[in-house]
Amino acid sequence: MEILELRNVSKSYGEIRAIRNVSLKVRERETLAILGPNGAGKTTLLKIMAGLLQPDSGIILYRGKPIDGVDQLRRRVTMVFQMSVMFNTSVYGNVAYGLRVRGLPRREIDDKVRDVLRLVGLEGFEDRKAKELSGGEQQKVALARALAIQPEILLLDEPTSNLDSPSAASIEQILSQIKHRTSIVLTTHNIFQARRLAERIIFMSSGVIVEDSPAEEFFRQPKSVEAAKFISGETFF
Amino acid sequence: MVGQAILVTPIVVSFSIGAFEAVEPDVRLLARTLGASKLQESLAVLREAWNGVILALAASFNRALAELGIALMVGGNIRGLTRVLTTTIALETVRGEIELGIALTIILLIIVFTINACLNLLRRR
Numbered sequence: 001m002e003i004l005e006l007r008n009v010s011k012s013y014g015e016i017r018a019i020r021n022v023s024l025k026v027r028e029r030e031t032l033a034i035l036g037p038n039g040a041g042k043t044t045l046l047k048i049m050a051g052l053l054q055p056d057s058g059i060i061l062y063r064g065k066p067i068d069g070v071d072q073l074r075r076r077v078t079m080v081f082q083m084s085v086m087f088n089t090s091v092y093g094n095v096a097y098g099l100r101v102r103g104l105p106r107r108e109i110d111d112k113v114r115d116v117l118r119l120v121g122l123e124g125f126e127d128r129k130a131k132e133l134s135g136g137e138q139q140k141v142a143l144a145r146a147l148a149i150q151p152e153i154l155l156l157d158e159p160t161s162n163l164d165s166p167s168a169a170s171i172e173q174i175l176s177q178i179k180h181r182t183s184i185v186l187t188t189h190n191i192f193q194a195r196r197l198a199e200r201i202i203f204m205s206s207g208v209i210v211e212d213s214p215a216e217e218f219f220r221q222p223k224s225v226e227a228a229k230f231i232s233g234e235t236f237f
Numbered sequence: 238m239v240g241q242a243i244l245v246t247p248i249v250v251s252f253s254i255g256a257f258e259a260v261e262p263d264v265r266l267l268a269r270t271l272g273a274s275k276l277q278e279s280l281a282v283l284r285e286a287w288n289g290v291i292l293a294l295a296a297s298f299n300r301a302l303a304e305l306g307i308a309l310m311v312g313g314n315i316r317g318l319t320r321v322l323t324t325t326i327a328l329e330t331v332r333g334e335i336e337l338g339i340a341l342t343i344i345l346l347i348i349v350f351t352i353n354a355c356l357n358l359l360r361r362r
Contacts, residue, residue, distance in 0.1 A: 050270055075272040085263040088285050097281075098271035149272060 001028050002064070003152055003183055004049060004077070009058030011044050018044040019207045021058070026153055031175075031184040033198035033215070035191065035230065040204040042187035043082075046155050049185065050079040075102075078146045079155040083162060084138040086130040091122065094130045094141055098149035116144040120174050136167025143174060147182075154178075156186035160193065172196060191231055195219055203227040240311030241304055245297035252296060256289020257282070288360050295356045302349060322348075 004026040011018045019041040026032060026049070034042045047053040048060070051073035060067050067073065078098070087094050092113055099109045117123050120140040125133070130141055139159065146154055159175075160168035175184065175197055188194050194201055194215070201218040203211040203226070210224045222228045260282055268281040283290070305323045312319030314328060322345050330338035 052266055052269060074269060079270045081263060081267070085261055085267045087264065087267070087281065097268070101271060101273045101277050145271065
């Protein structure tokens with residue numbers, strides 16, 4: 001079943017048309033990778049899905065019903081940014097933030113924070129200053145913070161592009177663990193990562209969706225020339 | 238009071254603007270992605286700028302409390318109306334009441350240190 005559907009969504013920044021007539025569906029508990037070179041419109045698309053940007057045109061449906069404003073998506077969808085942004089507080093304070101704004105009782109917050117920190121391998125880091133952690137650890141905190149609120153859709157914008165290989169592998173391992181608990185949409189340049197994690201691939205170029213296929217099919221026999229060039233490494237970044 | 242308020246306004250404004258400008262722009266977006274309301278988003282930004290805001294308060298409070306010239310010029314050092322600690326210290330010292338002047342100075346310093354210590358505790362939070 002589809003949780004989120006975008007129909008003919010477009011967004012421009014002044015003269016620049018970031019995405020044009022994009023239509024896609026996010027299904028329950030699937031991992032969807034949006035692949036494409038820089039400037040393809042991946043992040044814009046993700047921000048619209050996160051409720052951070054209002055599209056210029058098009059319809060967004062949540063569980064089959066059109067939504068009036070993107071604000072309605074906020075408490076159901078969350079996003080982890082490419083560069084992890086940390087609140088200037090402890091790891092606990094960061095992970096607990098989304099639970100606090102929902103007004104959950106203290107004990108429940110404590111339990112959930114402990115559970116997600118264990119999941120991402122940061123047990124015992126509760127009192128550490130989040131901004132003093134390494135890049136990989138900060139990205140794990142960002143992931144824990146997003147998972148704590150149990151989103152229906154987890155959006156990940158290039159989650160490992162700023163990390164070294166061991167940290168990236170560690171994040172991928174966590175994503176593999178959670179991939180069937182929630183729907184995941186990730187943007188990436190990394191075709192190997194998309195292949196390892198995703199069940200479905202959307203390939204974007206110049207603001208349009210060029211291809212939307214099951215991952216296996218996409219990598220075995222891409223339908224478009226652009227996707228084939230991207231996979232073979234002829235087009236990169 | 239009016240003179241002091243005018244004197245410290247630029248200090249509070251410039252320090253506070255600096256503190257808010259230093260907050261990462263993505264903090265607001267981050268709060269939004271985690272389900273914060275508009276008010277909660279603003280509070281998240283305020284919390285990030287908190288130390289700078291406290292610094293602005295401390296700087297302006299110290300400036301206002303230690304101010305003598307403005308208090309004399311605008312207030313006029315009228316007993317029971319506009320006389321403040323600094324003008325009293327100046328007056329008593331000029332009158333030769335050095336001990337009283339020193340005692341009042343110590344009181345002024347104690348007030349300054351106490352308030353700054355409290356503000357510092359708030360900063361560390």
